[in-house]
Amino acid sequence: MPEPEYEPEQEFGPRIADAFQTKADAARGLRSRGLATEARRRVRKRRQALVAGSAAVVVAVAIGGVWGAIGGPSPVSTSASDNSAGSGQNKEAAPRPDLVCPDRHPILTANGDPAPRTGNGLDLETPVYGLQACRYRLTPGATMLLGSASFNATKAQELVDAIKVLPERNPALPVFKCVPEKARPAEAIVLRFATGAGQREVWVQYDGCAGAGFFTGTRTYGLYAAPLKLLLQGTLRPTGGTYLTHLKGW
Structure with missing residues (x-):
């Protein structure tokens, strides 16, 4: 096919x-x-x-x-440990340079006068920004700085507020009659406050027999335990005193 x-x-x-x-x-x-x-x-x-x-x-x-x-720049810590305000212990690292306790202070030569010089005392209505407290031995021939403590602005203002509500005298403390030689206290404390107008002072007397209290140079506030409890710590704390013997709770 x-x-x-x-x-x-x-x-x-x-x-x-x-x-x-x-x-x-x-x-x-x-x-x-x-x-x-x-x-x-x-x-x-x-x-x-x-x-x-x-x-x-x-x-x-x-x-x-x-x-x-x-x-x-480094991060700023906001932890509670950075804020010492209101804590039981003051954590300020160092006092301000203008508040450091001098070895030789006018209170050492004040001849028992418990008040700072006019113009150098603190008006307790003035805001304060820090405090250096200085404890001095006033015994003639053996005067010296015995101890000190620094406080931040919060604690300093707390102390001022505790003092300024006090009466001029604590009626619970005795009134002594003594010769001038015995009137001079063996020691006292100077409170050196930082203010906007510069350093101002309050002197604290708790020994001797002429009187006791917080002295600003223009006013006197009675010696009570409440302010002392805020203040007396470490080497700043006295071992005793004529009026402290009769003051309870300090």
């Missing part, structure tokens, strides 16, 4: 289909390669972003360390 003869037109259709299939396969290949390339590009971009971010953190840490080393 003779082979069937195909006309060129009969082969044209399959060739077109093959051509389209080839182009489609090529397009799919290009598309696949394009997607893979895009995926790799995005991965590289993310990796570069992570590396850049890490480098920025390292640089920031390094700059922060250098800044701290050269004295840049």
